[in-house]
Amino acid sequence: MPTELPVTPDPHPPAPAANPEAPVLRVSGIGKSYGHIRALTDVSLDIHPGEVVGLVGDNGAGKSTLVNIIAGAIRPSAGRLAVDGREVQFGSALDARLAGIEAVYQDLALALDLDIWANVFLGRERLRPGLLGRLGFLDKAAMRETALGGLRRTGIRIGSVRTPCRALSGGQRQAVAVARGLIWGSRLLLLDEPTAALGVEQQAKVGELIAAVRDQGIPVILVSHNMPQVHALCDRIVVLFRGRKVADRDARSMTIEDTIACITGAGLASADAAGSAP
Template sequence: MPADAISRAVSPLQAKPVLEVVGVAKSYGHIRALEGVTLDIHAGEVVGLVGDNGAGKSTLVNIIAGAIRPSAGTLRIEGREVAFASALDARTAGIEAVYQDLALALDLDIWANIFLGRETLRPGLLGRLGWLDKRAMQRRAAEELGRTAIRVGSIRTRCRALSGGQRQAVAVARGLIWGSRLLLLDEPTAALGVEQQAKVGKLIEAVRARGIPVILVSHNMPQVHDLCDRIVVLFQGRKIADRPASDMTIADIIACITGAGITGTREMHA
């Protein structure tokens, strides 16, 4: 469902942004990676975050994911100001990031990867003694993977035996379980073939259908244009455009990325 349709279907209170990035900046000595970036992310929308290499995309994603602390500015989750000291803080707040390398343990089963570091313990005394509830984890892993558009076979399959698209499905399913508020996808299709890229697109549609917003970082402009409700362009650490995807052509996006469209996008600053 498009983001505008979702916003019409909810009350003003529910329409409050899931994430607000307010005046966020990041400096490394004299190098300014980000300058005063402001951005709102609403429930059920897919926002494309694009820009050339060095534009600040990964820095912004890592700040939202808690991996980097900003030099200035604030983050708000559903109106509440937060300050993440680590990626664990962000995950606890319901923000999950899926990076290009996927961070999967290839010699572990699918279900074990999904619950890696977040294992469910058996109820009662056995749980207090550290016994894992493997059945509960396997059941939930199967349920979540069943919501995706990619078949991965048995959840007891080792990740090493999976294709690139299937591994991506496992990583996104892990994000779906733990990313209750926001899913960050940083170049999710960079190492995939055309068919697998299309399947990842279906995964993103499935996330949107559950009302979970997605920030998609990608150099695949046709996919960004097709999948995203809104496109945000960073140029040399500044946000120079924030527009509905329907209002931009692929040529417009590329012009902004290269700096050729900066004059026409200054009015789009937040």
């Protein structure tokens, strides 16, 4: 009897049945400790359809730890995650991806010796239909076409999807990682400094792309140190300070100075002083 080959998930799987009253993602009381060091303490937040949430904080504030927990790369020490109202426990990044959560990290996680299209489908290769697929033959033409479409959505020019990633500039590599996240992220897209290696014009293109994703009802969590970019793109801003959430506000209600004050702790000190005044 022939061995059944694993079926590769479709890059645009149907979204799981959602509870219309539940947020796409609910983070409840999340904590993470490394021995005596607490990276996160009692962090809670909701992410709703079609919103862009800026996650900001100084280095060491816990942003990357929180993103890694949501993406399934790290297991929390305390707290719960729920997707569309159903509690989930991610044992790996694959579990999070199967739940429709896709992350684009600063290090991009690209295999530089592989072509662009192969990086987009790495670990999720498509098989050809029919007998050839059952024999393990890849549908390279379909994967190249899908990868090209994703790259076009970034607005960043790359000559051919057959180009090895090693031959790309830093900005082009970033575009490949962003396109991969957009092709595979169906419920929630996590972007960790997505424009760090891009020029001004290319940053604007990624901003337009984030807005387009939001218009499709897919929420985005944007981690960035670029405060003008955060305020321009985000509907809501969440600030972490020393592993705790210290602000979660409508972006229109905050100035860049307000956000920076929360990031540095100066805003917290002012609030404490005002609260203790007679």
